[in-house]
Every structure is written in structure tokens, then in C-alpha cells.
Amino acid sequence: MRTADRIRASIAREAARIMYEEGVKEYRDAKRKAAKAFGPEKALSLGSHLPSNAEIHRELSLLICMHEGEAQPERLLRMRELALSLLELFEQFRPFLVGSVLTGTVTERSDIDIHLFADAPEDVEMFLEERGIPYDPETVSIRYGSEFREYYHLYLEQNGLVIDCTVYHTSERHRRPVSSITGRPMERADARRLRELLAGDESPSRE
DSSP states (O other): OOHHHHHHHHHHHHHHHHHHHHOOOOHHHHHHHHHTTSSOHHHHTTSTTSOOHHHHHHHHHHHHHHHHTTTHHHHHHHHHHHHHHHHHHTGGGOOEEESHHHHSOOOTTOOEEEEEEESSHHHHHHHHHHTTOOOEEEEEEEEETTEEEEEEEEEEEETTEEEEEEEEEGGGTTSOOBOTTTSSBOOOBOHHHHHHHHTTOSOTTOO
């Protein structure tokens, strides 16, 4: 194996460890932190040394299987059942489940990621307030190349789990975001499809 390939594989393993043990959620952040352990950041930013998000995801999946093989199926079932109740709760916002609870790579630090669609974020806030459901709002800026995009998040907590709701405009529901792992349209599931997953009828990738 070439030196560049060895460094790339080492960074992928270290980034996966950081995500698993330290709870870092973003692949970008874990990758940068891992790269600093292997040499000057400027040299490692040239590209060939840096693993893709998919490579880190594979290493993360191996870590989860290694350390949580017995507990993981029960945890995944519990989180998917809670996710289904949330999709049903937010039915009027035509929600989708996305992320690790859908793909199956959950750890004890995983949260439940849901996409909601409304004419305005205030519609979701009013919905929660009318039902006495506490939440924490946050606007998150994500950089795409030279531009920044802002996403509105509402964080809830239930049964010791964090629920991260991203609110999109109603017009965006049929435009699937690109996955940071695969570079393809993101996997997502509505309530009907999640019920099928819980029944063991199909994989999450079909929409």
C-alpha cells in the first residue's frame, strides 16, 4: 500500500473513532480533527490523503458492529418506533425520517433526524407550543463551496433521545437533499415506509 493510501486509511479510522467515541456528528469536523494527528493540515488538505465520507462511514459501521453488536438491534428498533410516533405527530408537515436511524448505523449517542415542511418555521413552533412540547430553535449555516446556506432546526428531547427537526419550505419537499456520504439523493422515509421497515418488508433505499 502506498504511503498516501496508508495515511488515508488511518485518517478514515481515526475520524470514525472520533465520531463514535466523542460523539462528533459531522463527517467534515471529524475528518479535520483526525487529519491534524497525521501531519500539517496544509499538506493533508491536498486531497489524496483525505478519505471520503463514505470511507469514514464504512469504518464507523465496523466500529458499531464491533462494540455494539448485541445492543444495536434493540436500540435501532426502539429509535425507529419513536421516530414513527414523531412522523405521525408531525403528519401535517409531511415529514421524512433521514440519517442514521433510517440507515441503521446508530450508537448510544445518535439522535433522530426528521425533515419537516412548512410555509414558515413559525408554523411548526406554534404547533409545538399549542401541545406544550418544549423545543430549542437554532439556525445553522452550512458552507457549500463559496456560499453559505442557512437551515432552521428545532431540537426536542424524548425518552432521553434528541430529535433534530430541520424545517424546509413546503415547496422543497420533492427536492431530495444530497447525502454527504454517497453524493447521491439522500435516503428518506415517510411514515408508511417506516412502518414497512419495522415490519421487515424492505430496505430503506427505495422511495
